[in-house]
Amino acid sequence: MPQHETRRPLAAPKTTPIPVSFEKPRKNFHVDLLLWFCILWLGAIVLAAIFAPLLPLAEAQDASKTLMEPTNQPPFTVPGHPLGTNGLGLDIFARLIYGARISLTVGVAAVAIGMAVGAMLGTSAGYLRGAWEAVIGVLTNTLLAVPALILLIALSTVLRPSVVSLTFSLALVASPGLIRLARANTLAFTQREFITVARALGAKPGRVILRELLPNVLLSMMSLSFVYISVLIVAEASLGFLGVGIRQPTPSWGNMIAEGLGGKMEQYPHLVFIPATVLFLTVFSFNLLGERMRKRWDKREVSL
Amino acid sequence: MKLMINKVVQLVVVLLLVSIGTFALTSLMPGDPATAILGPDQPAEAYIELREELGLNDPVLARYFGWLGHALQGDLGNSLVTPFRSVNELVGGAFPVSFQLAAMGLIISLAISIPLAMVSARRPDGAIDRAISALTFGILAVPSFVAGLILIALVVNQLNIFPRTQWIPFTENPLDNLYHAALPAITIALAEVPTFTRVLRGDLVSTLQEDFILSARAKGMPAWRIMIFDAFRPSSYSLITVVGLALASLIGSTVIVETLFSLSGMGSLIVNASYVGNVTVVQGAVLVIAVCYVLINAVVDLLYAVIDPRIRRATT
Numbered sequence: 077m078p079q080h081e082t083r084r085p086l087a088a089p090k091t092t093p094i095p096v097s098f099e100k101p102r103k104n105f106h107v108d109l110l111l112w113f114c115i116l117w118l119g120a121i122v123l124a125a126i127f128a129p130l131l132p133l134a135e136a137q138d139a140s141k142t143l144m145e146p147t148n149q150p151p152f153t154v155p156g157h158p159l160g161t162n163g164l165g166l167d168i169f170a171r172l173i174y175g176a177r178i179s180l181t182v183g184v185a186a187v188a189i190g191m192a193v194g195a196m197l198g199t200s201a202g203y204l205r206g207a208w209e210a211v212i213g214v215l216t217n218t219l220l221a222v223p224a225l226i227l228l229i230a231l232s233t234v235l236r237p238s239v240v241s242l243t244f245s246l247a248l249v250a251s252p253g254l255i256r257l258a259r260a261n262t263l264a265f266t267q268r269e270f271i272t273v274a275r276a277l278g279a280k281p282g283r284v285i286l287r288e289l290l291p292n293v294l295l296s297m298m299s300l301s302f303v304y305i306s307v308l309i310v311a312e313a314s315l316g317f318l319g320v321g322i323r324q325p326t327p328s329w330g331n332m333i334a335e336g337l338g339g340k341m342e343q344y345p346h347l348v349f350i351p352a353t354v355l356f357l358t359v360f361s362f363n364l365l366g367e368r369m370r371k372r373w374d375k376r377e378v379s380l
Numbered sequence: 381m382k383l384m385i386n387k388v389v390q391l392v393v394v395l396l397l398v399s400i401g402t403f404a405l406t407s408l409m410p411g412d413p414a415t416a417i418l419g420p421d422q423p424a425e426a427y428i429e430l431r432e433e434l435g436l437n438d439p440v441l442a443r444y445f446g447w448l449g450h451a452l453q454g455d456l457g458n459s460l461v462t463p464f465r466s467v468n469e470l471v472g473g474a475f476p477v478s479f480q481l482a483a484m485g486l487i488i489s490l491a492i493s494i495p496l497a498m499v500s501a502r503r504p505d506g507a508i509d510r511a512i513s514a515l516t517f518g519i520l521a522v523p524s525f526v527a528g529l530i531l532i533a534l535v536v537n538q539l540n541i542f543p544r545t546q547w548i549p550f551t552e553n554p555l556d557n558l559y560h561a562a563l564p565a566i567t568i569a570l571a572e573v574p575t576f577t578r579v580l581r582g583d584l585v586s587t588l589q590e591d592f593i594l595s596a597r598a599k600g601m602p603a604w605r606i607m608i609f610d611a612f613r614p615s616s617y618s619l620i621t622v623v624g625l626a627l628a629s630l631i632g633s634t635v636i637v638e639t640l641f642s643l644s645g646m647g648s649l650i651v652n653a654s655y656v657g658n659v660t661v662v663q664g665a666v667l668v669i670a671v672c673y674v675l676i677n678a679v680v681d682l683l684y685a686v687i688d689p690r691i692r693r694a695t696t
Contacts, residue, residue: 225632233654360521
């Protein structure tokens with residue numbers, strides 16, 4: 077790059093317009109390492125969560141079995157408890173893995189349900205238009221009128237918080253955004269030739285929606301799924317932290333972090349910072365993967 | 381004008397549906413709501429009394445319209461657990477706290493993210509831009525309750541700069557009030573900084589390639605002047621959209637921050653009521669929050685027209 081270029085005080089207009097994008101212009105080895113770290117982390121968490129019952133883990137839930145165990149031990153001090161123990165002598169490592177089961181199940185299942193519902197409603201609203209679109213529009217606006225966390229807390233007031241009720245509550249919270257996204261995508265796809273062709277060949281609306289629109293809409297929504305998973309994992313953890321999500325003694329990352337409240341964090345910082353780090357890494361990984369997927373997908377769209 | 385009427389009608393329909401949804405919370409309760417609220421072993425009269433209080437003996441529609449009528453007249457009913465105060469009183473006491481926290485959080489997050497975006501946009505893909513984008517990406521993955529705990533651990537416990545719990549009403553001592561609200565507000569602000577920064581940076585970068593920026597540069601304007609007086613306004617439309625959308629997460633953050641710092645705002649009111657199944661309080665608070673949120677969003681919609689003349693022309 078010539079010397080005068082670097083000294084410019086502002087992004088100066090060049091003779092050839094430079095496309096504006098968030099993307100970095102060249103491949104960066106360092107960044108790829110980060111991506112692989114995230115994939116490895118998520119892979120490890122997922123595998124541990126799936127095979128949790130088969131792993132030789134110490135007691136995670138039943139405090140009556142840990143009466144003899146040391147309590148509030150920091151990591152790497154007691155043999156058999158790699159990440160230490162909590163106030164009841166329960167093994168933090170085991171609780172993290174069982175917490176991962178809940179976080180991942182709830183997050184992934186809620187996004188899957190939200191996507192299925194959102195794609196169906198959004199696509200049909202965008203293709204059929206008219207009264208159906210108006211009804212769906214008002215319903216999404218109504219769901220969006222209550223801030224997500226407030227809606228979740230309100231639901232958990234009346235539903236006993238469990239993995240199933242949380243999954244459906246989170247799916248409900250995720251769906252309005254997904255419905256809007258599906259509808260917007262449908263409006264764009266409906267202008268394309270393959271829809272015109274399908275209609276010219278006599279395809280009924282049901283067939284156009286199911287066979288032509290849905291696969292395309294779902295594909296474009298996929299790139300957002302990871303970001304949604306990370307948002308819902310945070311929401312689930314927030315509920316657990318507030319005490320209105322999964323309740324003790326069942327471990328969830330949120331209620332584990334809440335164990336450090338009430339002055340315990342000052343004495344035993346590991347109670348808070350171990351689950352907080354795991355939560356951070358997981359959310360970060362999902363975000364990063366989602367970001368990369370979005371870029372990948374955007375490129376594909378451009379090349380079409 | 382027609383568009384305005386359309387919007388107002390939609391607003392009313394949405395608010396009605398929200399009220400129905402809020403009201404229906406009681407019917408979502410598994411089994412008998414009275415038993416669910418009081419727990420299993422209470423004297424039989426208590427259940428009968430509570431069923432009367434909840435109006436469970438009347439038909440659903442009558443109950444709904446009764447509740448809505450009272451709510452419209454500004455009466456949200458009474459709390460179901462001790463102390464049996466009116467929901468109005470509880471919400472009235474809690475609302476100013478949350479409102480102030482959310483407003484301060486929004487102002488602080490804008491105060492952080494606008495300069496960050498400007499510094500980033502000055503040299504896109506430069507070292508500073510990359511550092512800031514990495515930083516915001518990291519912050520994006522920190523849930524606000526974790527951010528709050530970290531702030532408490534660092535600022536309160538280690539440095540002793542800010543007090544941790546206590547709320548001093550603004551009317552009592554404005555300076556003390558701001559001082560005590562600062563840390564919770566910063567916690568709320570942090571969650572919004574990544575989105576705001578990214579959106580504004582993106583728009584600034586494209587605005588800076590426009591001809592009028594070149595002409596301003598040619599006149600010899602300093603970079604900071606161009607950034608603030610020429611580039612900022614035309615780049616702020618997406619930011620306003622995002623700010624409107626961020627209100628929901630701001631309210632969510634206040635819930636968490638209030639629990640974390642033991643402040644008695646709407647959030648802690650709802651959480652505590654939710655924990656013991658105090659449905660009337662949850663209903664009242666949810667209704668108030670939803671109405672405020674919908675109205676604020678409507679105002680944000682109008683704001684576009686004020687800031688962006690193109691929209692004004694398109695809608696009128």
